[in-house]
Amino acid sequence: MTPRRLKIDHTSRYSYSGVVQSSYNEVRLTPLSTPCQQLLDLRVRVTPQVPLYTYIDYWGTQVHAFDIHSPHDTLTVASSSVVEMSTVDASEPDVTWASLETDAVSDDFGEFLDYTSYVPSDGRIAGVAGSLSHTGSPGEAAIAALSWVGAELTYKTGATGVHTSGIQAWEGGEGVCQDFAHLSLCLLRAMKIPARYCSGYVYPSEDVTVGAAIPAESHAWVEYWVGDWVAVDPTAGAPVSDRHVLVARGRDYSDVAPVKGIFNGGPTSGMQVDVRLTPLA
Amino acid sequence: MRRMGDLLDGYSLAHPYGRNAWDEMFEDRGSPRPGTKALCDILQSLSGAELESRASARDRMFRDRGITFQLSGEERPFPLDLIPRLIVDEEWQELERGIVQRVKALEALLADVYGAGRIFSDGVIPRRLVTSSEHFHRAAWGIEPPNGVRVHVAGIDVVRGEDGHFYVLEDNLRCPSGVSYVIENRRMMARIFPELFASHRVTAVDGYPAKLLEALRAAAPPGVADPTVVVMTPGVYNSAFFEHSFLARQMGVELVEGRDLLCHSGRVYMRTSDGEREVHVIYRRVDDEFLDPLHFRSDSLVGCPGLINVARSGNVTLANAVGNGVADDKLTYTYVPEAIRYYLGEEPILRNVATYRLEDPEQLAYTLARMDELVFKPVSGSGGYGIVIGPEATDEQLASLRQNLTVNPRGWIAQELVALSTAPTWVDNRIAPRHLDLRPFAINDGNGIWVLPGGLTRVALPEGGLVVNSSQGGGSKDTWVIAGSSRRKAKAPTGGHGREVASNAPAPGSSLRRPSGLPVGVFDPEPGPSWEDPDRLHQQERQQQQAGHGQGPLSC
Structure with missing residues (x-):
């Protein structure tokens, strides 16, 4: 059996052994909409709280970019999305x-x-x-x-x-x-x-x-x-x-790296990633 | 051989590799070409001692003004030849039209490459040409320059062949340098040779900074009435630093380094002692790969993190645009005539040098059979590095090149050797022919493309030499476009310009404020490079803009 509708919670938490003064980041955490899946809902939250800038990159992936300029020793990126899944008949292509x-x-x-x-x-x-x-x-x-x-x-x-x-x-x-x-x-x-x-x-x-x-x-x-x-x-x-x-x-x-960034300060002392999948239907 | 006055006595035309090089001043039988007689007469009236004393004056003034370059670890005055190179108006007009046409097509090509890709789907250029280019920056995909301009400044390198026609050797669409020498050469010539200017209607070149500022302001994000423009340099250790500071000073705008800029919530600011001030247009002379450590080399110390995404959001304009290198790659060069026909529906005014694409097995076989006659250039290289001149290469060099070409044909092009034209040049206390090329500069302000009359003429000083790089003993010449009677002299910078400069300058008393050194890190999970590594910083400052004048392309 497979879930027809899936909620995805993906949280990354970085901690630094020193104070970080500023950082620049991009995250790629948005499920694509394809014939096999449809994105229904998406929320991305960053702590410390900052505005997010989004764009679609060359590969068609949605990117959330943000920069932080207040001193911080942890960074949390939490995305929550809902995707409708469907089955597509598998063809068996071949070429010479x-x-x-x-x-x-x-x-x-x-x-x-x-x-x-x-x-x-x-x-x-x-x-x-x-x-x-x-x-x-x-x-x-x-x-x-x-x-x-x-x-x-x-x-x-x-x-x-x-x-x-x-x-x-x-x-x-x-x-x-x-x-x-x-x-x-x-x-x-x-x-x-x-x-x-x-x-x-x-x-x-x-x-x-x-x-x-x-x-x-x-x-x-x-x-x-x-x-x-x-x-x-x-x-x-x-x-x-x-x-x-x-x-x-x-x-x-x-x-396609889910999170990439560069920061002033640090270094990183720990990284914790938590992914939970919840069938909604 | 020819007989004239003392100094021109014995001036004999050059025959590199058995070819008859075109001389810029004399026809084959020794009479001056149209438009050059006045200069010829003046040269005949001068003695060697007079020319030597002007040469000393030149060196002294260049040294005093700090216009020097490094050769073998030694600071030397900039090697400006005493004798100008003349281009008559009719010739210049055609060259100018050809450059305008070429830059227009290259702009269209770049918009297409970073957009719809029409030229690929129509089968004119293979898409693979672009996707296999190391200068195709996918990070720049989707960045729409506000006024559509990506090539704010172009340097189109041309040479004159045996037939007297100009041929394009290379397009420079990233950070073409050398224009400061054009302006400084003219100032110097006016001081040491005032009488030459009395007898010639020389089109002015000092309007360039005003034109550049105008184009940069026109490129500002929409809705910004009075944009702040800055020049961004990798730093004082860069070989073109003189030019960066020269242009900033001439335009009356701040000269900044990456660490003076700060991206914050979708905008770019420069740090001044009065606080942060928003920047709208960055004339950046930092290479793409070093510009934004978030998108490119994360160890870059000369860039500013976040710039690419601010440009993408439309709040700052980067000039020239990121990713232009895909259109000035030597393999793309072979398709430029096609691009002109495709985008403009016109025949190219300027020809390319006959060039062979080695990915094509037939062309590869043809060039392998003629290796000792052709010139081979690495596709991604710039600054003349890695070029092999067939007639000068040893058997071992050709054998190892043959191996390289067979393994990596995408990495090379082959070109017919051009016997560069010559012009009378003051060397070793006499006037002798020396080979030269020309880099005209074009500015696109979105409404039109303007070409600086003349450009940088580089001259190979060793006898018979075809290498014009100043790092390899090359010099330069003041390049004169002689105005015809039908043509107005170039317009001097207008009065309104002064107000623009004033509004763009920092508030009185304010100065750039640099952040203190802080370590920097990269996620996942390499230890971060440190801002406090002066050796690496200096190395990166030097690495920029290899296509700069100090290491300009080899012209043959």
Whole structure:
């Protein structure tokens, strides 16, 4: 069973060991409206209280930006959103390898083929990509690539950090959803299949009790293009379902980071993130 | 060979790589070109001793005024050649029209790239060209400049080929520098060679700061009747700092560094001893990557956090706009003639130098077969770095270049070598031909594009040299556009301008107030860089504007 309407409460709390005089921040916490989900309500609150400036960035993500100029030793960003979920018939697109090589694909999706610091080029991965490419069509090879990632990485928190690249996580053999996503992107892009990073939430339980909040976490998965976009969750080793709530897409984590900022003072001594998902229907 | 007076005796035309370079003063058979006879006659009437004494006067005055540059760690007076370069009015008018046309098309291209992307969907330019450019700043996507101008100042580098036509070598749409030298060169020439001006109708250049201020004010956010304009510099260690302070002084506006500015709730203020004062237009000479540590390099010490979002909200205008580099990249350059036809429906007035795109396998094969004849330039480079001149390269250099080109064809372009034109130049106590280029400056105020008559002529001082960078022994020439009878002299700055300056200047007695050094941090979760790292600050001040005059592009 899946929730049809979901309330998402996402609170980040930063504490500093010294007083912060000023800070400049951007948060990306607004679920997208897509054929699979509709944003019904959104509130973002920042403490200390300051005005928020919102805009849509290049990737289509809603950004809340703010700056604080009063001395503070904690910063809290709380977003609360309500999303209506719906199921869209999953198509199973596929293309030929030759059609991925065309100028049209590089024009439309070139950014999702480029390597980045989180998704670096790697000779060993290129070798894996080469052998997987021979297993069938791009669509089939992509599925094989994701199961390869699932076999190579073990889910473990604390083994990697926010700046770990997909390759570094692979070398350690352990990681979290961000690492699963980045390693998947390394391999898909090495196969010349356009692939992008997705951030959001996933409702973690089969049990849906209306009104009961469930603790959850920010989540990350990928989408790849084989004639159309296909969304998969490499951490779960499963397709993206109607329990996934999409917030942002980009080339890698840095395009979609939920909170980024720069501040005068500090340093940061603690960060606490709390995500709760509550089925409303 | 030719025979004339003492100093011009033996002036022989240059033949780089077996080509016949165009001489700006003499025709092939030695007679002065139209419009240059008066200058020619004066040069013949002078002795070497007279020219030497004027050269000493020049160096003394430049030193006194602090107009120097560093060469091999030594402060030297700015290398202005004693002999001006002449451009006759008919030629200038065509060049001017070509530059106006080009800047118009580049403005349209930038608006399209950071907007609807029509030129991509119409298949004129591949979208990949832009998305693969390191100067395509997605953070600038969605910023609408108030009067539509992104290229407030452009420097379009041109060279004259063997056929006498001007060719565009490079567009500079980020922070083109060198205009202060144009104005200082003219002042110097008027002092050391007053008699030359008596016999020539030289179009004035000192109206530039007023034109720039006018354009910056016109770019202010809507509804601001009396905008506050500032010049933003990376700091005193930047090679173009002289120009930054020069322009601020000439315009009568504050010169600020990043730490003098403060973004607060969607507005930008400068800190003065009288408190914070809102700023509406920032003529910034800080590179994009260092401008706003929230969006770009978080370790930047020369920027101001929050600027990009204030610009996005429309409360401040950044001049030039962020992300212009996508249109002056050397690969984009190859598409500019197409962009002119597409946006303006006109044929390009100025030609490009024949250039090959190496991503195209046929063009790559063609250039690999002619490596010893062509010039190879890195696409993202500026300041002449990394350029390989085929005829001058060793076999090892060509072999390693061949490897680079094959691995990374997107990273390079190849160009036909242009035998830069020459002009008589005072070197080693005689007058000899030296190769030169020209950087005219254009200002767009939203209503029209104005081109400063002339521009910065850079000259390669070593004999036969084609490298005009002052860091590599290059000098400059005062560049004269000789007004025709049909043309009025350039308008002097108007009287109304003085009032603008006064209203823009800080209140009497107030001065910039700098915040005390505080550590700065970045979330998630790297330890923050410190404001109190003078070495890194100075290094960043220097890093800015590599395209500046000190390290200008190699012109060949």
